[in-house]
Amino acid sequence: MNFGEKLFQLRKEKGLSQEALAEQLQTSRQAVSKWENGQGYPETEKLLTIGSIFNVSMDYLLKKESERGPEVEQGYYVSREMAEAHFTYVNSMGRSLAISLSLFLLGLVPYFLFKGSPEILALMIAGIAAAGSIFFIKAMTTKGAENYEIISTRELTFDPGFKAEITDRFESVRTRLISFLMLGVVLAGTGFVTLVLEENDVTNGALAVYYPVITIMSAAGVFILARVIAAFTAYDLLINHEKNSQKRKEKSAKKLRRKWKEWI
Numbered sequence: 001m002n003f004g005e006k007l008f009q010l011r012k013e014k015g016l017s018q019e020a021l022a023e024q025l026q027t028s029r030q031a032v033s034k035w036e037n038g039q040g041y042p043e044t045e046k047l048l049t050i051g052s053i054f055n056v057s058m059d060y061l062l063k064k065e066s067e068r069g070p071e072v073e074q075g076y077y078v079s080r081e082m083a084e085a086h087f088t089y090v091n092s093m094g095r096s097l098a099i100s101l102s103l104f105l106l107g108l109v110p111y112f113l114f115k116g117s118p119e120i121l122a123l124m125i126a127g128i129a130a131a132g133s134i135f136f137i138k139a140m141t142t143k144g145a146e147n148y149e150i151i152s153t154r155e156l157t158f159d160p161g162f163k164a165e166i167t168d169r170f171e172s173v174r175t176r177l178i179s180f181l182m183l184g185v186v187l188a189g190t191g192f193v194t195l196v197l198e199e200n201d202v203t204n205g206a207l208a209v210y211y212p213v214i215t216i217m218s219a220a221g222v223f224i225l226a227r228v229i230a231a232f233t234a235y236d237l238l239i240n241h242e243k244n245s246q247k248r249k250e251k252s253a254k255k256l257r258r259k260w261k262e263w264i
Helices: 003-014 018-024 029-036 044-054 058-062 080-106 109-113 118-141 145-153 162-199 208-239 241-263
Strands: none
Touching (some): 003 044, 003 058, 018 044, 044 080, 080 118, 080 145, 080 162, 162 208, 208 241
C-alpha cells in the first residue's frame, strides 16, 4: 500500500471522518482527500502528528514494504500550529471565566447600593445567571478543546529547540505575569479581608458604606487572577509536561491501589 491507502485505512479503523482528521492536523478536508488519493504528501510536522494520532511509525507511513509498528518516539507530537492553538484556546477560556466571575461579583453592587429592593435583587440574580451563561456558552463553542485534552492528558514530543523557544517566551513574560498575579491577589483579597473584619465586628460596620467600591475592586482582582492563571496554565502544560505526566501516573497508581483495597 502507498501512503494514501495507508492513511485511508488508518482513518477508517479509528472511525475518523476526513473533516475530523483535518481538524486535528490543523488543515483542510480537501488536503486530507488529496493525500488519500495519492496527490502529494503532508509536511513533516503533519506526518509526525499523523504518526502520533494513529500510533504508527514513519517507516510504516512512508515505505511500502514497512510493517505497521508503534511510533519509535514516545509521546504525542505537538506541532507549532497545535501549540499556538492551545495558547489561544486556554487564554480564551480564561478570559471567559474572568468575565463570568467578575460579572457575578459586580452583580452584588446594586444590592449593596439599594439593599432591600426586590427589583434590584431580581437584577442581581439576572446578572449572576448571565455570568454563568457566558462561560458555559464559550466553553461549548470555542474551538481547540481537542488540543487542550491531548496536551493535558498525553505525553508529548516537540521539534528540537521548540520547547526551548516556548520556555524562553515564558521567561520573557514571567515577571509581568507575577506582577499582575500579586495585584490580583491584593485586589481580590480586599473583599475577603473586609468580610472577615465585618463578620467579627472588628470595624463595627464602619466599612459597610464602602462595600460597592470594595466589591468592584474584588471583581477587578478576580478578573486579573483568572487571566494570569490561564496564562500560567497554558505554559505549564507544555513546559512541564514530563512532570505533569508523572503526576498523572502517580495519581492513577494511587487510584488503582484504592480500588484494589476495595476489591480485597
